[in-house]
Each structure stands twice: as structure tokens, then as C-alpha cells.
Amino acid sequence: MANTKNQQQSMRRALRRDVPATVGLLVDEQDFAAMRRYRSFSFTDHPDYLHQVERLLRTLSTQSGHTTVALFDPEDFAHYCTETGLDPDSSTSRSRYTAEIAAAGATVAYTGQPLDHLVPVLISRSVRQATWEYATAVLSGIGNCADCGEDIGRAAFDRAAHQLLSLIDTAGPGTHHLVCSIPAADEQLLAVLHVTTGKDTPAVLDSSEGAEFATVLAVGIALEGPGGVVLRTSTQDTPDQLRGWRLHRGSLIPLTEGEVFSAYCTDADTGEPLSPEPGVEYRAGFDLGDPPGTPPHH
Template sequence: MLRREAPTTVALLPDERAFATMRRYRSFRFDRYDAYRRETDGLLRALAARTEHVRVTLLDPGDYARYCATTGTDPDTAAARARYTADRQHPVLTYQGQRLTELIDRLRAADAARRAGRRPEPDNRPDQSKAPPGTLTPDPSPALRDACDRAVELIGGLLLGAGAGRHHLVCSVRLPDAAGGQSLTAALHTGDDRTTGEVEINREAALALALVLAAGITTLGTGGVVLRSTHRESEVVHGWRLVGSRLRPLTTAEVFTAYCTDPYTGEPLAPEPGVEHRAGFFLPDADR
């Protein structure tokens, strides 16, 4: 009876890169990401079937390693991972039977928004009472508005250039020291409606992606965008580097290096089977 009243939080590894990093620990016994996802999905369903209050959060391998170093905890133990999940102040979501892809995208968007300092407008401002949740406060400067417009334009150009299929966009930006020196990341997963051909986009994730890209543009930060597209049975990866307010296409070799390097250790990662690395395509510079 008490188990039904005890909240449970499960930490999710968001992608195969994070999974590959966690495989360095012998106590982490999974050897394939697809098997890990199936087991995690089964665990969440089993917990929910017991009518327990189940929540999910992200497991960031880099943050986990720093946490263990700070607390003097052996990272190569299941107990350390459980303690990290309980102690960290990352965004959490209530599990209600959602797909793992949806959960991960929403958690990434929430974490990117947290890092970027986004918050809703206060209720005591009558002139802002109809502003949608997530509006930047205080009111954005003209430069920031322009950067947000440019970010939306670039994201639209990426999706138009990618064509039909399912796409996963990840934007990573490192702000200059003068702007706080933070590392911001956001991801957007899109699909398409086979009956209408319209692109299906999660608004919250798209907003977080645009905010991160706009932060890099307005502060002249460093970073870039990776686009992973699934067309029937094939998967293709493109990449771009952020230069001012433009996304400069990476070469095929640069895309391979960026995608097959562990972001936490700098060590090379084995390329994924069936994934083709291609140069980024050019985006229009004219405002639309």
C-alpha cells in the first residue's frame, strides 16, 4: 500500500551519444541503445500500472560525472545514478503513457528553457496579461527580436531543405564569457502527417530551439546545428556552424568528426551503422 504512495523518478538517457558515454561504467550493463529504450519503456509502464506517481527526468552523463566528482561518489555504481537522479534539480515530467521520444524532446526543451532563463510573464502586468507562456521577460530589445526572427527563419530553412521524412534538429551554443559563458542545448523532433503532408512540430520544443539559436546570434556565441533525417530506411546527418547570424554548412568530414566525437571526453565514437554523414546544404540569406 505504501509503494502506491511513494513517488518514483526515472532518469532517461536522451540519445545514443549519452548512452555510449554511460557504457564506460561497468555497472551500466546495457550494450544496445534500442534495448535500453525498450527496457525503460517497460519499466515506466510497469510502475504506472501499480498506480505509483511516476516522473521522468534526463540523465546527463557529463553533469553526472561532475556531480560524482563533487560529492566524492563512485560513478560506477547504480546507487550513484539513483542518488544523482534524486538530488539534481533538472526538469521533471509526470509519466502518463507518453512515448519515450516525446518525453525526451519535452525534457530537453524544458532544460534548454531553464538554462536560457525563460519564464512566464508575471500576472500583475495587465498590459501583458494575454502574452503566451514562455514570453521573454523583460521585453526583448530590438536586437534580440531580430535574432529571434532570424532563428525562426533559419529553422524554417533547415526543415524546408530537409524535405519529407522525420527530422531531429539539435542546436548547441556556447555563450561568450561576457554573456555568462553558459552552454545551451535544445532539440526538436518533427514528423509529417502522411494524409495532409503537413509537418508536425512540438511548439514548446520549437520555441526552445529558436531561443537557444537566438541567444547564440545576439551574443555572437559559438556553436552549431545538427540535422538527422530519416527517409524510409535510411538516415542522413547534416551539420552547420553558427557564424554571426548565419549557419555555415560543414563539410562531410567535419560532420563526421562532430557526430562521432564524445562531447564530454573528446574521444572518438564508432559511427552508427546505416547512418550517412553529408555536408550541410546552403540556406538562403535573404529575409523572408
């Protein structure tokens, strides 16, 4: 009997290692304070809460094959409970919500890193996810062109992808850091992309980052509003090079060397000049061309 019981326990432990674990994390004091209104949430001190979460993560990582952390948003949690008819003052509801948000993809795998390293990455991924969802909703809501019947959002995304590929191809070898900034109706959309290109090798980039970047750029193209892209290229033994483009009627127009210098060396709040960054060259943007057959829609 004892051997049978031990075998069963061993099998359960083996099964437990195959079950992933997910922890919903309240990253700041404000979110933590919002959850204290629920009696079933027993923590009273945020630093102690974070300490206990870190201990839990270490324990889970030894018991599970894979442990992830998701950002727990109290306001979104309350909305989720209203929509699903769940009692928000319940650990079961919190668990279900955590599973739902983890399924959306904005998570960080726990591999033993300290929380002060994990949290910034988690926040960054959550912001990227929210930006992509918002940009996608904007593109989906524009509808079809009244003249040609084409889906404006889809056409804008195709054009954005073409211009992004053109930019990467023309940038040449090096480590490239791209930033796209587009003002939208409710918020400033920002996308960042890192690309590494060898002298005789194709560009290497994260496919998710690339899709997010193209989606944000597509919003600016579809709305034919302001916005722009900046590119910083680093290569060995040479100064970093900064270039820029502005959106005009759905196309990226290269900035001159003087415009790039002015954009980087002017305080955005006061308009006062700033000192140039040491070891950096300010260069004009290069022509990206325009994909055929995709004129701006009105």
C-alpha cells in the same frame, strides 16, 4: 435523512472528480535528504517515499479527473518561502509551492505509468523549461541596437525562426531529429526538436519544442558567439543522414561532408578518432539562406 446524506456524499465525490490533483516529486536521494531537515517532512527512506508516492498517484487517478506530477526542488522551495514569507517547515507551504511550480508548465500527466518511466520525462521537461526561461532572459536583457534602435533579442528570434523553417523545408520528407547547442555565459544551452515531414504533407512538430529551439538558436545569433545545429534524418529503407551547421556572426554556415564526419567521429574529450556509426551517411549541410533586412547587430 440517510438518502439526503448519501446524495450529498455522492455530489462531493462528483465534485472531487472535477478537481485536478498535483504531486510534487523529489526524484533523487540528494533532494530527498535536503527535505529531511524539516520536522514536518516525516519520510526517512527515499525508496519507501517513492513507493508511497506511487500508491498516492494511483489513488488520486481514481478520484480525480486529472493528476499531474511536478519536480520538487528543495533549493528553489527554500527561496520561494523566503520570498513569500512562508514557513518552509510546513506541509501547507510545500503544497502552495507545488501549485506554483505546476502552474509554470513543467509537469507530466499521470496515466498509470510506473515512476521509472515518468521520472525521466519529468526531468527532461523541467530541463527544457529552465533552458527556455534562461534563454528568454538572455534575449530580453540584451536591449536595443545602439545604431538602429531595434530590439536585438526580438530580431534574433525572428532570424532564428526563419532559419529553422528554412531548414525544415529544405530537409524534405522523413523523420528529422535536430539538436541546437549554444554556449552561454553560465551554461551550455541545448535544444532538441523532432519533426516529421511527409512527401506531400506539411511538417508536423510540437509547437513548444519549436519555440524553445528557436529561442536557444536566437541566443547564439544575438550574441554572435559559437554554436551549431546538427540534423539527423531517417527515411524508410535508406541509411540515416547526418548534417551540420556552425554559427558564424549570427548565421548558420553549412559544414562540409568532411567536417560533419570529423565532428561525429572524433572523441570530444581525447581527440581520438571514433568508428563511423553503421548505417549512417555523413552529408554536407545545405544552404539556409539569410532573412532579408536582418543584419547582425553589434
